[in-house]
Amino acid sequence: MDERTSEDDDKVKCAMLLSSYEFLTSVYDITRAIFRHLPIRSVDSCSLVCQSWAHMSRLTKSHRQTIHALTYPSNPLSSTTICSNKIDDFDQFIISYINNHLWSIPTFALVVSTNILANKGFYSSPNSPPPSKHSEAGNLTRITTRFDVSQALQRHLNKSCKILMIAADGIIASTENNQSNEIQSNDAIGILFLPHFAPEILGVYPFEVPSSAQISSDMSRSELHRFLGSVPNDVPIRCVIFFFVQRQSNAVDCIKKLLEHYPSEIAIIGSFVDQINYDDRQIHPTRISCDACGIVITGDKKRLHIGEILLESDIRTREQISDKFKKLKYLDTNEYLSFAIQISCIARGEDYYNDENVECSEFRKLFPNTPLIGVFGNGELGHDFLPNSNQKITKQQTGKDLFRGYSSVFTLISLHL
Template identity: 25%
Template structure:
């Protein structure tokens, strides 16, 4: 299960409540962000909402799917070392995994001066892979591992979800700081539409800077409404955070992937939005 709550929600209490009602084999990944993006229950075609203020939250229970493998991962920075041990990526299924298609990654305390290097070291080796990378930097992580519970809130870490399987298709686009008008945002999301990812059995994800939203466009819900315009039946979820992770990429049934390997394709951003669609196959 993957869930996100607004900054005023008690994250640990929420995690404990989920642990009581979900099967023991269900892994839980919980985050706190400055605001959330969510599609209300009832229909996947409901209007997605950018909830930048107040208390709110959402939860996604990801079922078992034929041909799709979902795993969680968690890396804690070693304060005694300046280098990240890349062998941990292989242990987590992030290296030498030909079926890996999507990595959702979230940094905690990685926005602090001197700690962004850790996230860069984790992301660096992933740039060589034919995968979609998307996520952001969050306020807090639910202590879902023994290491996290022992270290409290002082550690620096990166955690997330991986999606592997030949049936998966995905695409992502980056709305950078220059995208501050409705028509320019619309043109970027049209690029996401042009990837031709099937809408059936798909989910949309939006990771935005807390400096965007209403104060960026002068009106609320702009990016979520544009997503719904182009993808009428895909539910959209996400959050407003302290930094965004991702770039323009397509992983489809037949494609030639352009790797993020030059200045135009940096993965770490500020004042941006990363939008992603993941299709799990039919």
């Protein structure tokens, strides 16, 4: 005879339900933990399995905010490395990186290329190298398509990802392991991928200055914001990175307006380079002629910290360089998400330091986990900018004061999430 009461039955059912709930919760937690260790392309693939995994994929991607840096080829300074200009080889490299290393969806890519590679581009050819001046006419038909650097990259990125490509005599690029190299005599590309952040946390606004642009002397702050990448008027500009191809560019007038509207409150860095390309396929499918382009950085001062140091022409030893970099240590980048921009004069390149990567290697000693990217140009723009530190800040800058020669400028951008 069963002596269990209805109360006993309720207890059993409750225990079974709790057990099921704990089991399902454990499965969910385990699955979520697995998702956390998957690269973003694998997370996308998992989202196709079922609604539960699709929800978990969206949740995982919404919490992914990782800055990536890579170099093509991966070891450009090795004497045994040969940079392939075949589009198939570049495709294989990018696909492998995306599948195995890309942790968050990039919404912006800053690409720096040596002039050597930018001029060659990439080509699709199943059987032959690109033609030379002495090639026979019959061989020309074997070359099917030429891709410039931006075109080669954008084939692998979402349409929402904006690409700013800079070509110069030399570049500074970092690998996925944060090994940085200064590259001048080799074919190479450096890429910095940035994910999406809220503009009040870290806003990234690429912009281009058309050759026909005019900067009025009475341009308001809101007009300046619209001109420089349509920055929201209620979001303060913290840093602007300029790349010029014309010495007399009207974009130079932007600097005067920036210093007028943001006196002593903004970091400015830039370089005169050889080629610029800005691709925003959501706004205009074709490129326009422009004298300058760049990036505006915005963000809350409590969470986004920006410092900049100038290595002037008289700073040339490792000890002097290291001492200057130490002025940036107050940013505590080991606990922050960070990246850095280096702008150097071509005269401070490989010949200046007897073929050694002196400046970027000294930076790497102090900031081992910070991706570094930049160019060697023909004129620099920058200043010492050390807010929220115990370091003495130089006098308020004017537009003329920012233009340099035979110098290097490092801007460190750190975000506390």
